[in-house]
Amino acid sequence: MRQSLNEGQFVLIQLLKDMGKEVERILQGCMQTLISLDRIQADYWIAEDQKINDFERQVDDECVRLIATQQPVAKDLRKIISAMKISTDLERMGDLAIDIAKIVRRIEGPLIKQLIDIPLMAEKALEMMRRGLEAYAIEDMELANGLADQDDQVDQLYKKVVRDLLVIMTERPEVLDQGMYLAFVGRYLERFADHATNIGENVIYIATAGRQDLNK
Template identity: 40%
Template sequence: MVREVFKAKLQELHKELLSMGNVAEKQISLSIEALINHNGDLANKIIKDDDIVDNMQKEIEDRCIKLIAMQQPLASDLRYIFTTSKIVTDLERIADHAVDIAKITGILKDEVYIKELIDIPRMAEIVEHMLKESLDSYIEADVSKAYNVCKMDDKVDAIYRQVFSELLIIMMKDIKTINQATQFLFICKYLERIADHITNICEWTIYLVTGEQVDLNE
């Protein structure tokens, strides 16, 4: 009976983790939507909603501590609880970077963009897909899927290098573009960092299943 109650509480932890992941994914999507549409109001909402993610992180971490303190988890259960607490830290940082993008939208909302936004939304689409797949791999304990998600990081890096080169050329041709181009580079860097945090989630999935700690952020 005690074991059944503990399993039920682990399932609740599952659901809370997925819920937090969904919120973080939505924050990424909305931050790019606000950027594309010069929507300062939406950007402000994203910044305010960061408290939601922070509170979810605290609640999940508190639940993890209580599960360890009040139950008698097996070694495999402890590994699951530990990795859950690690993943919510990455999810919180992912949401923080979405807020960083929203803050830049607030800076640029009244400006005409120096280039059409094509590559930044493409980067965002990839990291959103990576995030969803990484959480699926964790819930399903699917190591193969976790490795496949990490391979997508190469696409994000490639787009970042391409955008960096393009913006560098634009800045060299016209120094008046430097401020805005720099802000776009920051956004690309935030998206790249989001991909790195997603790779961390995949590493925790691999650790959960195999007990091995791997470094895929190379």
């Protein structure tokens, strides 16, 4: 029953997974660019943002097609509406990754410290995104709920990054600009993780029709 609708929903899951992989590829590339401070690479990744925008349009088009032709209701409708919202979150996550590449263009001189917690934040945020998308694919509430704890860990790391940078900036006022830029990167990754919690909130909405805040 509802073969066309089921197939359409499968297409959405696949599109979102592929979009997630593209976001992951771009964030990892931007992080590598940050560590190496390679401005040419930064320009390359900034141009790659278009691919994520294209994915978002594909997801939107498929959702509109399914709503118009299949008239989904109840959980089917929630799943399709959520796919549109998740694609918007992924698009924003892609923008935040690109913002890191834009920061690389501005940074002057060598890095003021070895980057440890910022790459760790990126890895944890990406893990959250993968988890959220898997939870969407298999409609797993438990997986989605686990995003709240992971988001807390990213928030803690962000606070630590800011604290460490403040110490350096206090001791060496000449690196204030770069310190601020690196704090921005921490902020972008913290926001990236927040968008991943939005994916989990959509999974909970699909399963229960209720709202739950995973980002407190």
